[in-house]
Amino acid sequence: MTTTTPAAALHGRDMLLRGELTRVPLVADGIPPVDLTAKPPPGRHVELATRWGPLWLHLRETPGASPTAPTAVHLHGLAGSSTNWTDLAGLLAVRLRSIALDLPGFGRSEPPAGFTFTRQANAHVVIRFLEQLDARPVHLSGNSFGAAVAIEVAALRPDLITSLTLISPAMPDLRPNPWRLSDPRIALAMLPMVGGATRRQLAAVPPADRAVQLMRLCFADPDAVPPHRLAEAVAEFEERAVLPWAGPALGRTTRELVHSWLVPPGRSLWHRLPEIIAPALVVWGSDDRVVTVRKAPRAAALLPRGRLLVLPRTGHVAQMERPQMVARAVLGLVGADSW
Secondary structure (H helix, E strand, O other): EEEEEEOOOOOOOHOOOOOOHHEEEEOOOOOOOOOOOOOOOOOEEEEEEOOOOEEEEEEEOOOOOOOEEEEEEEEOOOOOOOOHHHHHHHOOOOOOOOEEOOOOOOOOOOOOOOOOOOOHHHHHHHHHHHHHHOOOOOEEEOHHHHHHHHHHHHOOOOOHEEEEEOOOOOOOOOOOOOOHOOOOOHHOOOOOOHHHHHHHHHHHHOHHHHHHHHHHHHHOOHHOOOOOHHHHHHHHHHHHHHHHHHHHHHHHHHHHHHHOOOOHHOHHHHHHHHHHHEEEEEEEOOOOOOHHHHHHHHHHHHOOOOOEEEEEOOOHHHHHHHHHHHHHHHHHHHOOOOO
């Protein structure tokens, strides 16, 4: 059963939208309660042939309830990993098999030598993965930088995509506000004169403090994060701390993302959205501090078959903070007769 709801959390005169854009089918039945005790599924590596040479891409798979369930592929954001999709993948399992990837330089995917860390380079890797996947086309979803990569994939290879879900996509947003960062010193780390010393200071921040900083930035209510989820995040930061490529990869990917916001309009990520032919869902948190929710209506409206769902009291990682609502929306998209 599905219901249809307007995006009730839209606020501000510039977000008073009408018509079909905010009418999002939501699955009402069959989704279990969120199991916050669930552990991330075990990971494995698959070898990909890329333009930079072999890449051992790490992924985590959540089987669907049926062996013939369609496949969903999930792409995380900056400083994230495949574990960001644990709760959502568990809920989607009633209808979908989920595969969450560690993009190159994140999680346990070591980037190949010469990898450029742009959204286009990451899209190339995702396309290579999808080309050798046993089941395609797929339902592709991404969060933040991962959503920017998903946009590129969907525009370049529509044959590989059945539907597209974008959760707080990293659309160009150049507000000069250091509080959009997990640590305001990150802005200094990109400057030529003081960047080296600042990066060394940031590297010295204990993993537990980094995890807490990230939760405070990305969640509207970080105090609601279950203690064991925070412990998992701390353990993941501790693991990254000993990987020699993890810190540089985060820095390079961040710089490439910001640089992509400064290109001429014809090369902008905004220019890609009208090229996407798949039915698409844009999900945004009303309290997103990383990329403003004011970008949401334009993003959804530029998608030829786009719909918009804005969630109240939600931050930058809706799939982690509101997994049940996101699951209802994703399954509504998957099951919609027309979009």
